Amino acid sequence: MAEAPTTGGEVLTPNDAVKVLEELLPAQNQSYELGLRLNLKPHEVKSIHATISEPRKRLLEIVLEFLNQVEPRPTWRVIVDALKSPAVNLPQLAMTVVAAHFPDSTPALVPEASGRSV
Known part of the structure; x- marks a missing residue:
């Protein structure tokens, strides 16, 4: 039973996913491409663009692609506000999206059952 090798990428934790969102x-x-997906105006896109690491960029694209299928399409402000609301499960x-697309990271993404220790 060998340890699962790390592929040189970041280990994605729940905090990472929340932070990216x-x-x-x-x-x-x-x-601009991602801004269009979120219905941002060009000046809004300019004001929020920044460089991020490749794993985070991929994660962001996956999450945005998933959110783009939600109706009505949320804007980035709505998503950020939702993240701050305990009632929303973003x-x-x-x-869930991360676990589906990064199966190697799944064990780190599954919340531990309370009262269980290995």
Whole structure:
């Protein structure tokens, strides 16, 4: 039973997923494309664009793609506000998306059952 090798990428935790969603900062070279998906105006895209790491960029794209299928399509402000509201389960939604697309990270993404120790 060998340890699962790390593929050189970041280990994605629930906090990582939440942080990516909170930031919603498209990579500089894709800010307009991602901005269009979120119905942002060009000046809004300009004001939020920034460079982020490749794993985070991929995670962000996956989450945005998933959210783009939600009706009505949420704006980045709505998503950030929702993240701050305990009633909305967007962080959990993000974790589901991450687990589906990064199966190697799934054990780190599954919340531990309370009262269990190994």
